[in-house]
Amino acid sequence: MKIKKAVIPAAGLGTRMLPITKSMPKEMLPIVDRPVIHYVVEEAIRAGIDDILIITGKGKRAIEDYFDRSFELEYYLRERGKLRELKQVKEIGEMVDIYYVRQKRPLGLGDAILHAEKHVNGEPFAVLLGDDIIIAKKPAIGQLMKVAEEKNTPVIGVEKIPWEKVNRYGIVKAKEIEEGLYRVEDLVEKPLPREAPSNIAIIGRYILPPEIFDALRETPPGKDGEIQLTDALRLLLKDRSLLAKEVEGKRYDVGDKVGFIIANVELGLLREDIRKRILEYLKRLNREN
Numbered sequence: 001m002k003i004k005k006a007v008i009p010a011a012g013l014g015t016r017m018l019p020i021t022k023s024m025p026k027e028m029l030p031i032v033d034r035p036v037i038h039y040v041v042e043e044a045i046r047a048g049i050d051d052i053l054i055i056t057g058k059g060k061r062a063i064e065d066y067f068d069r070s071f072e073l074e075y076y077l078r079e080r081g082k083l084r085e086l087k088q089v090k091e092i093g094e095m096v097d098i099y100y101v102r103q104k105r106p107l108g109l110g111d112a113i114l115h116a117e118k119h120v121n122g123e124p125f126a127v128l129l130g131d132d133i134i135i136a137k138k139p140a141i142g143q144l145m146k147v148a149e150e151k152n153t154p155v156i157g158v159e160k161i162p163w164e165k166v167n168r169y170g171i172v173k174a175k176e177i178e179e180g181l182y183r184v185e186d187l188v189e190k191p192l193p194r195e196a197p198s199n200i201a202i203i204g205r206y207i208l209p210p211e212i213f214d215a216l217r218e219t220p221p222g223k224d225g226e227i228q229l230t231d232a233l234r235l236l237l238k239d240r241s242l243l244a245k246e247v248e249g250k251r252y253d254v255g256d257k258v259g260f261i262i263a264n265v266e267l268g269l270l271r272e273d274i275r276k277r278i279l280e281y282l283k284r285l286n287r288e289n
């Protein structure tokens with residue numbers, strides 16, 4: 001199962017981050033000095049993907065502008081000799097081939113993915129959600145692509161989470177077949193801790209087969225009238241096997257207010273140019289509290 005294309009659904013309303021998301025896509029919120037979606041696109045590129053489809057929607061034009069060339073800005077920077085900034089800005093416009101399709105109504109992640117059907121054209125594909133930024137030596141989606149290729153089976157990224165948080169995630173019932181690799185037996189969306197089959201949570205990375213589109217069409221709207229990807233994966237399980245791989249790396253849930261702030265601090269600490277100043281500030285804050 002060779003993966004060449006990635007889909008990034010970015011049409012959600014981002015209600016957990018209101019009110020900022022009233023007029024700004026959550027995918028454009030800054031982590032240090034670049035938007036969330038920049039990290040996600042970079043992860044796909046590092047994994048060798050060179051064709052990315054972003055599912056956008058109402059109020060999401062800033063995403064297209066970000067990845068577009070900006071000749072006016074480039075001219076301005078060149079004229080003023082700001083060559084480092086110029087290089088950075090140009091590189092973003094040349095990162096990769098990015099295509100866009102609009103989801104007209106936010107009817108859920110499953111419905112968003114259905115909009116990718118024409119573009120992926122019958123091939124298996126990668127899905128990366130912008131809610132999770134994963135910092136890893138080997139790009140998280142690349143770790144899944146490797147498994148999908150070796151086992152010729154679709155695979156979803158998972159992480160063991162504290163039991164008290166299972167009601168915020170899709171959870172898998174699964175059998176470990178190799179260290180960190182599971183055969184999925186069932187999936188449940190946001191179970192109560194006492195009803196959860198495990199604490200193995202689905203994170204926002206998937207390698208899906210084209211059969212997912214039929215499964216999505218057969219999936220009735222669930223909670224809030226939205227078509228849930230987890231429900232479609234359950235349908236898919238009836239006909240074929242599905243693997244789950246524990247992703248190695250550090251994950252930041254940037255669709256959540258606290259997760260977003262933690263990501264800014266920790267990713268800031270990874271930047272050589274500002275690391276020292278942030279550390280000094282954190283030490284002072286610690287002393288004062």
Ligand code: UTP
Nearest residue numbers: 009010011012013014015016106107108109112
């Ligand atoms: P979430 O479940 O996090 O929904 O979507 P959301 O609306 O973005 O955020 P909250 O929970 O209200 O704060 C997971 C992913 O699916 C996309 C989102 O953009 C996000 O990347 N999505 C969700 C769509 O593309 N369309 C939808 O209709 C819903």
